Amino acid sequence: MTTFVHFDVRSEYSMGESVVRLPELAAQASELGQAAVGIADSNLHGMIQFYRTARRFGVKPIIGMGVPAYTNDPSCRARLVLVCMNDEGYRSLLRINAVGQRNETAHGAVPLDQVLQNANGLAALSGGQLGLLGRTLVAETGLDAFTLAEKFRSAFPERYYVEIARVGRPNEERYIAAAVNLASDLGLPLLATNEVCFLRKDEFAIQKIRSCISTGELFENENRRRDCEALQYLRSSDDMASLFKDLPDALENSAELARRCHQDVTFGAALLPRGALPEGESENDALRRHAKLGLEEYLKKRTPLPRGKTRDDYRERLEYELETIISMGFAGYFLIVEDIVRWAKSSNIPVGPGRGSGSASLVSFAIGITGVDPLEYELVFERLLNPERVSLPDFDIDFCEERRGEVIEYVAEKFGKESVGQIATYNTLAARAVIRDIGRVLGKRYSWTDALANLVPSAPGILLQQAVEQVEQLRRRQQADEDVAEVLELGKKLEGLIRSRGRHAAGIVIAPGRLERHIPFYTETPSGTAISQFDKNDVESAGLVKFDFLGLTTLTIIDRALKAANVVRGSKGEPPLAADDIPLDDLETFRTIQQGRTLGVFQLESEGMRRIIADLKPDCMDDIVALLALYRPGPLESGAVEKYIQGKRSKESIKYLHPKLQPVLVGTYGEMLYQEDVMNVSRAIAGFSLGEADLMRKAMGRKDPRIMKELREKFVREAAANNVPKPLAGKLFDAMEKFSGYAFNKAHAAGYAVLAFQTAWLKTHYPAQFFAALMSSCMSDSDKLRACVAEVRRCSITMIPPNVNASRARFHATASDRINYALAGIKRVGEDLSEAIVTARESGGEFTSLFDFCKRVTPRVPGIALDALVKSGALDALGGRGAAEDVRPRLLSMGERARLAAESSASPQKAGMSLFDETAERETALEVEATAWTPRQLAEFQQEVIGFRLEGHAVSDYVDELSHLGSLSASQLVRSVPEAKMLAQIDSIRTSLDRNKQEFARLKLSDHSGQCDALIFSGDWSRVRENVELGSVVLLTGKVGKDRRSDAFLLTVSDIVSIEEARVAARVRIVLTLNASELTDESAATLVSILQNWLGKGREPILEIEQDGWVLQIGVG
Secondary structure, X not given: OOOOOEEEEOOOOOOOOOOOOHHHHHHHHXXXXXXXXXXXXXXOOOHHHHHHHHHHOOOEEEEEEEEEEEOOOHHHOEEEEEEEOOHHHHHHHHHHHHHHHOOOOOOOOEEHHHHHHOOOOEEEEOOHHHEHHHHHHHOOOHHHHHHHHHHHHHHOOOOEEEEEOOOOOOOHHHHHHHHHHXXXXXXXXXXXXXXXXXXXXXXXXXXHHHHHHHHOOOOOOOOOOOOOOOOOXXXXXXXXXXXXOOOHHHHHHHHHHHHHOOOOOOOOOOEOOOOOXXXXXXXXXXXXXXXHHHHHHHHHHOOOOOOOOOHHHHHHHHHHHHHHHHHOOOHHHHHHHHHHHHHHHHOOOOEOOOEHHHHHOHHHHHOOOOOOOOOOOOOOHHHOOOOOOOOOOOOEEEEEHHHHHHHHHHHHHHHOHHHEEEEEEEEEOOHHHHHXXXXXXXXXXXXXXXXXXXXXXXXXXXXXXXHHHHOXXXXXXXXXXXXXXXXHHHHHHHOOOEEEEEEEEEEEEEOOOOHHHOOOEEOOOOOOOOEEOOOHHHHHHOOEOEEEEEEEHHHHHHHHHHHHHHHHHHHOOOOOOOHHHOOOOOHHHHHHHHOOOOOOOOOOOOHHHHHHHHHHOOOOHHHHHHHHHHOOHHHHHHOHHHHHHHHHHOHHHOOOOOHHHHHHHHHHOOOOOEHHHHHHHHHHHHOOOHHHHHHHHHHHHHOOHHHHHHHXXXXXXXXXXXXXXXXXXXXXXXXXXHHHXXXXXXXXXXXXXXXXXXXXXXXXXXXXHHHHHHHHOOOOOXXXXXXXXXXXXXXXXXXXXXXXOOOOOOOEEOOOOOEEOOHHHOOOOHHHHHHHHHHHHHHHOOOOOHHHHHHHOOOOOOHHHHHHHHHHOOOHHHOOOOOHHHHHHHHHHHHHHHHHHHHHOOOHHHOOOOHHHHHHHHHXXXXXXXXXXXXXXXXXXXXXXXXXXXXXXXXXXXXXXOHHHOOEOHHHOOOOEEEXXXXXXXXXXXXXXXXXXXXXXXXXXXXXXXEEEEEEOHHHHHHHHHHOOOOOEEEEEEEEEEOOOOOOEEEEEEEEEEHHHHHHHHOEEEEEEEEHHHOOHHHHHHHHHHHHOOOOOOEEEEEEEEEOOEEEEEEOO
């Protein structure tokens, strides 16, 4: 019989306090022969994972929590370990946790009286030397300790334990002696723990470093906070018996408590809130009624039906889905989602046509949750709900990004704020970050640590061991430098540990009743939103259904563009359009896509996607759906893209491994593109039901060797019974298994293909309105704005520069289909100030002067914002007559005085002065002279505050000066050239690793003629990278050839120099030697005038005047 059980074990979920990973804890406890183990984190984040892993290793899991409690003074909180003895105890612990999270006095801590009132089903450990009782005992206030222990004994009869530990703390034995005496006097049981923070004795240094990462302290700092001692590891029962041989009852009591704990956590039972229904109508009846009405309404409007479909097909599919949904108990879930989506649409909040597997359901389409007809796109319902494996449905709903918060507010109001919460996520110590953390904690130089971290590839999820294997330079440094080896070794032990917690970007959980009746939650402030302490997977395990409400910028763009387009349509007497009214067979839109004019088109705008589009020439929605599945690493690397395109071009090239595959793969030209194809092939070849097929698809994704072996045998056996030869069946299974690693969800692709086409349609038919909406969505992204402005010009749309008397906060299209630049698109201005400017203009008319502007805009315009408005040209209309190079420096010089004058204009002395008199007086006082800006200064200031030039191109400033170099323009890269120079601006930089794990770069370049690509191989990249800066103008040398990936021409770069270096290197020095006796004032003035005209064109004129053997050199500037 086990004589000792660890109770007070903290895991990595006690962020910063422990390096114990729960699977390793269960494995180690099992290896040590311990029948049970109890965790006591400061939260319940890891509860479900712990329960499952412990059971898997044959260890009894005991759920506990280290609760920060206090008596009278919240600042004197101390730890109290509460242990769930049964399910009632778990419910009590949830209530206690909720009290702490809503505590206005001491957020996160729990008043002792609340603990005592919720003691049912719980055992309590005093918390040891640092607990409430321990601190009282060590402080030698014996009467207080006696009184406190009596309170606990009364609330926890035969369930309160005086906790003791021998881990090497100061005054430890003194505390134990006092605790033993108190326990003896009151008849309380002692219980020994080891307050575990790490698993093995040699992991203490790892724990100390983890603690320092959290606190920001240095490892070598002797005065740093000590959260853990060197002996707080998972000791064996024998070790503990030796350590407490003088107090054997303290060990036996731990085993006895473990035997008394009987909490079973049940998984899978769905707990759904109930919505309001008509009297006498059940959820099942309501769903049937809504779905049938919705379908019949659709069938009336849809003429003709999709090819090969009948009304009976729709009705039969609807009935099958309804039967499945109702039999699985999910009618209520569908009704909840329907209600939320209906409310959003009635509130004019844009909702997406479908995301994820939800689009596969005809019921969801009929009741308005989704906007994609699943029969038209051959979508498989079992992707959402599988009747052969009960799992919760999972609807992901896209809402307009700006108004998603309103949807969440509605849900909280509808179901009660106390029943609605968000979902936890965890940030872990990733490979690069952990190197930086360890370097900082060990006191390494930042430059040293940063250089080491940057050697780790930035691939998501990469481990340090993988990085060492992949990157030769990192491997060499590890072998040659002990400090590097130490940091990497420590990093391998720490990476993956939880660093912090956060909230899921989209997940919402709705409980039937108060949240704390079902799951633990935390809050960031006492009155803040409840956030489940479980992540999305554990929330579902606890029986609560999560709803993913995502904010999608594309919906905002479509909504804004349609509103602007409907203004135009209204002016022409045309009816307004909704997104659902956009025809998905519009030929002009397909031409736009086929021509690769897809910048700004959802999901289709990347360079690689445009290359596939050029080959595929999509002419139907099925092609758009396929594009979204094809443009991913798996299909690109497997050759599926080329086979699909070839099949579309030539039906004769399509080959099927077996005739039974033809009906299920004809739509994808014989290729498997989607997860649904795996299901349909297994159904056609092996006779699987769609439910069985979905189980096989999921199993292939998990790649469990044992399960895969069983599945393969079953597939081959059933295929043989279906007259498919076993060798061919085995070949097909292997192909499906390989394909499943990158198969795409067709339901998701269909929903997003609709959005892609809607944005392409708007770009085709209402380009000015579309681009105004698109640019309003990316005002803080200068690179994206620059690309949009270039595309706007290519579409022959005029871009009107910013103007405080015409611009709005966002970009907007004028009645003449021109686009006014947004005030909020100017750096340092922002949307709030932009809205204030527009409000002042609309209420008081156009601004007449700088003083008038500063006086009327409230709140006052900050100095940096005023400077930015001036430099952008937005205040040109307020600077009087003259060119921009004269007006803007004058306004800039007047700016601060105008601001101060506006602030003082409200003084009592001015109370009787008319606005006209005051303005005239102020304007006279503000007038100043200022040096005119050069055209280059004008452009550079505009680039500073907008991020690029609205007029002209940065390269144009240098074309004349460097024309003698014979450089090519972007538009001239149409043939191979063995050696070429190019003057260009760097618009984007993308680095990757080549097959030798060396970094190389791809650049996007532009000049006045257009854009092109450049490639810099690793050998040259390491040499020239310091001259490569985003937005800079450079002179590139290299050769022009075809890109193997796109078949387009690009520049393979061998050298890059900055524009400053290029100008200096290209400068021509001209020296004229004159005899002073022959030089008159008139001829000298004429000569200087001629030479000055050469300035700025790569020439440096010098006059040498010779007289009496002396030579005087004069630079002409």
